[in-house]
Amino acid sequence: MDQPVPIAPGPGQESVWDYPRPPRLETTPKRLVVEHGGRIVGDTTRGLRVTETSQAPAYYLPEADIDLGLLRTATTRSFCEWKGTASYADLVVEPGDGPAVVARAAAWTYLHPVEAFAALVGHWSFFPQAVDRCLVDDEVVTPMEGGVYGGWVTPDIVGPIKGGPGTAYW
Template sequence: MTPVHGLPGSFRRPRPVVPSAGQESVWDYPRPPRVEPRSERVVVRLGGEVIADTTDSVRVLETSHPPVYYLPLGAFPAGVLVPTQGTSFCEFKGEAHYFDVVAGGVVVPRGGWTYPVPTPGFEALSTRVALYPAHMDSCTVDGEQVTPQEGGFYGGWITSQIVGPFKGGPGTAGW
């Protein structure tokens, strides 16, 4: 990004991609974020195994971020989500708790997270878990392979229906 008036660390808003028919721009998503129920079929694989297959998800939509899909805790077989130490804090959703994700001999440390006691407006997340698609074998939405959001902090799921540019990669911290 180009610095504003030459000041380091000060960035202009990027130029949003204009969505085609049937697409969404992450620049039209709200801030604070919105939770949206979805019915697409979401399938996640790890270690050669299907660890979730559901049509009961919610997406969290936030300006400049691809959607993060939250799947019901009950969609995962026993032993796949192993609670682990540590938390983080989201100014909107509250305190996140993490899971190691385990399947087929593969362990992804802190590969999933939940908000067991979310802030008002995000109650739908209390019984759901989000996963980092970059660390799974595959994540699909209605059969389409998801592209993970760039960077290691956010867990956005990019499909052909979503256009950016997306926060998360190098040079996007000031967005």
């Protein structure tokens, strides 16, 4: 298996290869915005960020700054060895003049995370690949490759970033 060669970060950039394993949870003052179906789903400057080696950061918005009426409980669950079991929600935007715009299992939360990630309770993250647009400080987010990870790729991080073909065992 080929091992990745980290890209050296430039001024104002971070390398995903400098992120820790196990992952780290931290607050972020950056403005986080999620848009879908012509609506602002969430908008906050009180978010959380999880960083983990080789992955783009996952940003979590507090429930107080999300239009929770757009989330519908999904049956999807996943398990993270570091955070615990994630519960998912579909994002359903009903424009009023047409059919609902639905993004299946587009958001996730940890209802009962492990102690080190207890601050995630009451916060949701969104898959950039499932919604119309995510922004970090007005920078449009690029989704991670592959669809398994929900990291938010912005110009201030460099990789290579896990998710694409051949990266499963990084």
